Amino acid sequence: MEFQDIIYTKEEGIATITLNRPQALNALTPTMEREWMAAIEDARDDDEVRVLVVTGAGRAFCAGKDMRDEGMEREAPSLFEMTKFMRENIHGMALAIANLDKPYIGSINGPAVGGGMDFASMCDIRIASERAKFGMAYGRFGLPPAGGGCYFLPRIVGIARACELIWTSRIIDAEEALRIGYVSQVVPHDELEAATKELATRLAKGAAVAIRLAKRLIYHCLDLDLARALEDHQRALFIAYCTEDAKEGPRAFIEKREPIFKGR
Numbered sequence: 046m047e048f049q050d051i052i053y054t055k056e057e058g059i060a061t062i063t064l065n066r067p068q069a070l071n072a073l074t075p076t077m078e079r080e081w082m083a084a085i086e087d088a089r090d091d092d093e094v095r096v097l098v099v100t101g102a103g104r105a106f107c108a109g110k111d112m113r114d115e116g117m118e119r120e121a122p123s124l125f126e127m128t129k130f131m132r133e134n135i136h137g138m139a140l141a142i143a144n145l146d147k148p149y150i151g152s153i154n155g156p157a158v159g160g161g162m163d164f165a166s167m168c169d170i171r172i173a174s175e176r177a178k179f180g181m182a183y184g185r186f187g188l189p190p191a192g193g194g195c196y197f198l199p200r201i202v203g204i205a206r207a208c209e210l211i212w213t214s215r216i217i218d219a220e221e222a223l224r225i226g227y228v229s230q231v232v233p234h235d236e237l238e239a240a241t242k243e244l245a246t247r248l249a250k251g252a253a254v255a256i257r258l259a260k261r262l263i264y265h266c267l268d269l270d271l272a273r274a275l276e277d278h279q280r281a282l283f284i285a286y287c288t289e290d291a292k293e294g295p296r297a298f299i300e301k302r303e304p305i306f307k308g309r
Contacts, residue, residue: 046087048065050064051064051065052065053087055088055091055094057249058095059242060091060096061099061100062081062099062100063102064101064107066102067105069108070103070108071101071106071108072111073160078134081138082141089144092308095147096150097145098241099149099168100151100152101153101154103155104154105154105157106156109159109161109182131191135163135192142167147253147256148245148256149170150170151170152237153172154176157178158182159180159183160191162180163192163194163197166197172229172232173230174231175231180210180217184212190211201227252294252304253306255285258281258285262274290304290307293305
């Protein structure tokens with residue numbers, strides 16, 4: 046598949062999606078959202094891909110909905126048209142990410158606002174450039190979050206902080222994002238790519254089956270009681286025990302060397 050609004054590459058077990066509308070601060074279009082979702086599904090289905098990274102071209106990560114998009118000039122869509130669009134695009138991508146059981150890293154190179162922050166919130170881990178800014182800007186347009194922000198953000202920063210950020214539409218810088226736990230790391234802008242690659246490479250070399258099982262457990266357990274969560278842990282452990290990687294790990298430890306995991 047050829048892409049128009051993103052760049053999609055794969056190298057050494059790491060797939061990278063680069064939002065590629067720098068002239069518009071990588072603002073969202075229906076084409077970009079469809080291509081982004083197709084790349085996520087490809088990374089999910091490709092056994093050679095161990096980690097997926099998303100970043101932006103130019104000086105922004107994603108500025109949210111492109112308010113200059115031609116769709117904004119037409120008369121307001123019907124409720125049916127709006128529901129269909131949301132399900133097939135924004136919500137479709139959130140569900141595609143939910144079905145991705147591989148690490149999904151946000152390499153946040155610049156501002157991520159509105160829908161851009163929603164999509165950043167869908168990442169498992171966010172590494173930010175010192176130039177990154179974040180804002181739930183929907184309130185400035187008289188709207189509630191549209192891309193699942195009220196689902197994802199409280200799970201990352203807690204209910205009180207999520208309420209404040211959503212209600213006020215306040216923009217926060219990278220250091221505040223780090224302080225409240227929204228991003229895991231802030232690095233100098235010129236070091237963002239290297240820092241992201243370092244983490245992605247470490248994960249790509251890890252025990253892929255164990256990592257994927259752990260990701261499923263982490264998110265699934267958010268909605269389970271303790272007894273059911275422990276049962277799921279047990280099932281995951283039984284599956285992992287049957288892999289070659291579960292034998293390689295202890296063997297490497299005894300031999301005092303780094304393990305060479307095969308992902309099976």
